[in-house]
Amino acid sequence: MHSPRQLAQRRILYAMAWFVFLFCSSVIATGMVVGRTSPSVAQEIAQPDSGDGDGTDDTGELADAQLEEAVASPPPAEAEQVEEALDEAPAEQAAADSEAAEEAAPDNAAADAVDEQAAQPETFELSRMKGEESSFFEKFISFFGIFALLGVAWLMSTNRRKVDWKLVGIGTGLQLLFALFIFYVPGGQKVFEVATVAVSKLLEFTNTGADFIFSSYVTGSVEGGLINFAFAVLPTIIFFSALMTVLYHLGIMQKLVHMFAWVMQRTMGISGAESMSAAANIFVGQTEAPLVVKPFVKNMTLSELMVVMTGGFATVAGGVLAIYVGMMEPSFPDIAGHLLAASVMSAPAALVIAKIIYPETDRPVTAGKLEMEDLREDVNVLDAASRGAAEGMKLALNVAAMLLAFIALIELVNYLITWPSMMINKSTLGSLAEAFAAGGMALPEGCDPATVADAAVVGCVETMQAAPGMAASWIAPVITMQDIFGYIFWPFAWVMGVPFEDCYTIARLLGEKMVINELVAYGSLQQLLLDPNVVLSERSIIIATYALCGFANFGSIGIQLGGIGGIAPERKGDLARIALRAMFGGTLAAFMTATIAGILI
Template sequence: MKILIFILGLTVTFFLAFLVSSNRKEIKYKPILILLVIQLILSYFLLNTSIGFILVKGIADAFGVLLKYSESGINFVFGGLANKGEAPFFLSALLPIIFIAVLIGILQHFRILPFIIKGIGFLLSKVNGLGKLESYNAVAAAIVGQGEVFITVKDQLSQLSRKRLYTLCASSMSTVSMSIVGSYMKMVEPKYVVTALVLNLFSGFIIVHIVNPYTVSKEEDILELQEYKKQTFFEMLGEYIILGFTVAVTVAAMLIGFVALIAAINGLFNSIFGITFQSILGYIFSPLAFIMGIPASEIVQAGNIMATKLVTNEFVAMLDLKNVAGDLSPRTVGILSIFLVSFANFSSIGIIAGATKSIDPKQANVVSQFGLKLLYGATLVSLLSGTIVGVML
């Protein structure tokens, strides 16, 4: 039965992508097949083998150590705010972003991170059927963040065609920033966070091949990165500390606003129609939950959480999942966890458009024009990754 649902999930996902394809005749099926096989192998390795378990546990433990180190600074400043021995969500899950951001800054400063990103990007370009710039951008977005990644390619941004620009933006929305991975691990199982990071990278390439097919010539396939500005070590530390704090506060503000707004809308719908707004969305998204392999008895509740992620953000949806995880089967929790680990939501359109506007206002207008298509494609990326994991659990 799992195999049949898996085939159904792939068929529906690819069909939904095919519907909005900009050039169906130019779709390259060979790299799509190669990438799909790689995904199946990697997901099986990470979720169903002892070596994969050791690898995932090692990564999760490493983040656990980093989070413990971050607690020393948080406790020093906010120790008195702990409530009954349990720190509030802002302190335990969001403020560690500052320390992770500092580590990213250090790796950037000593040119270690750019070397790793370029190396992985180069290897990916050999199998994904896309250009070096697209491959680099996908890896970089998963590490430095969806807004910051455009700074490193700002010299090429104005020269990019509409299709190549779409691919760069789609990669930024389909992945997540390494600086907040630790925060995710506070809400969902680390093994699913790690698996989603890997799968979304390849799912993003597959969906782009269908939604936005094109060919990059050898003359165009040049990767010219912006030189990092020269700073002293302590200047860099100060900048990344502020950047990490800004991200943490921004996420906190969005959570306050979105959670309150959803509560208000739910209350309004419940008083007028006798059903919450999220419940209505749950019914709308339930077919998508089913094709990922979620049991029929849980698809409405799962659809509710999936829709919440789309209209708010992944943090709100993860909190909802954490609250009801005990009522759901482990299979449903696993598939939903994979689906939630991405930036595919309405607010990301504004973030990406804002990031490009600060560099090239003309290209930012182009990004705004295909904003909804970006969100549509990124949601299909999450759907594809969830479907892949559904056949493995």
């Protein structure tokens, strides 16, 4: 029997070995990616520079010069013929242009339409994406990523010998079936499209209600700077909260939850409380889902509590999902369908990861049972709608306050991290720039940058003037917390199937999600999509959409401890003991969902 210290040492060694393996795999992938020739490189190879290095073809210039000389000085016998031909050329060209204009008249309308469309406000278009077709290599990396993520969960396990690998295989297969239904089955694709249109329509209803309160702030008839998150996005929470409360009062949500729970219980062999909580997480949030199994929480095993918490971290509430759609839809029109798919696929993924990290060693009280707490507490539909709106208002204010506080805190942390670098640069290299300027590092008098010789002088002077800044960035580089997590999550982005050149960018978003929350991460993703200087592949964007969909961040640990602990105060100690593992488990579950999406897209 190993002591706790020995077990901890072994886990550290396992983790180090695993990350070394991931690093070596990424190095191999780097070589394969670099070895592939891009189309632009192929074009350059096909059309080499034969000139003097300025990108022009000397042979072509010589031929053009000879032709101009021949036209300018024709033989005496043919001079008059050349002049007549030159006089007739404009008339013939004008006639040809008029005929071409008449033939191209039907196409002018289409061209005008294209020009008008291009004049519209800039949004994210598929034409800005790189590599729309996923290669076999990228899909293979995603397939490999499933085993890599399961391996990380196994390293975190409290009892590796008790892991039920049959349950893991069935749960992963169930997740894959959900994905196949959504991506490949015609009926599933239709559901995907209908869901996207339905959510978009619901957002229009939200705008109608918000327009009555905030008027032109919603419609966009004011300056763009005034159309902000508070007026354009937060009203969505209030409407969706009221809608979900009405659906629960009518019993519609209970039937949907029971259907998903029945499928997971029958296929995976888990307890009724676990399956009901996991299914409820598809539709409601991390504090509302445990209410579905409220009477059973106090008697749950530690493995069941792990499932409840991991499911809350791996999924999002319907109202919050609508926020993501409202934020991202202008730049990524298909975001609603992908987020709904992520919510469904993450439920079995959370069960799989939770059962690996904390295997079941006891017999659950609800084994073989499928019971659900009746959440209806309203007199009628109007009462339900009013209560839901009031709760949505509280949630909207909570979200706004949370974003304000966390964004400010992350800026403070970044300042504290970068402050030493800025001080080093200022103290040790600040005088270097002054020395260059005082030492005559300026353009010589009478220097004309238009000439080749003087341009070389300009380049040398500018390089010397920029030398202090380049030296500062090398001696004391400015690193933010997002940069740090970008390096930490880089292997995870790669094993999910993100193209190599986009891994660091997506890894920074994953770090933002864990440190701050998913709202900030989706906001950063939206800024990347609208930035004309940033070009991400469609594959990277879709994988990031799935990986960011979840409440797995440090702030949510407190939310769950307060919410679930309020249901069963006697289990607060157990909840606190497994909370950190559950948060990392929810992160891995979201990554698994993104990995499976990477296999199929």
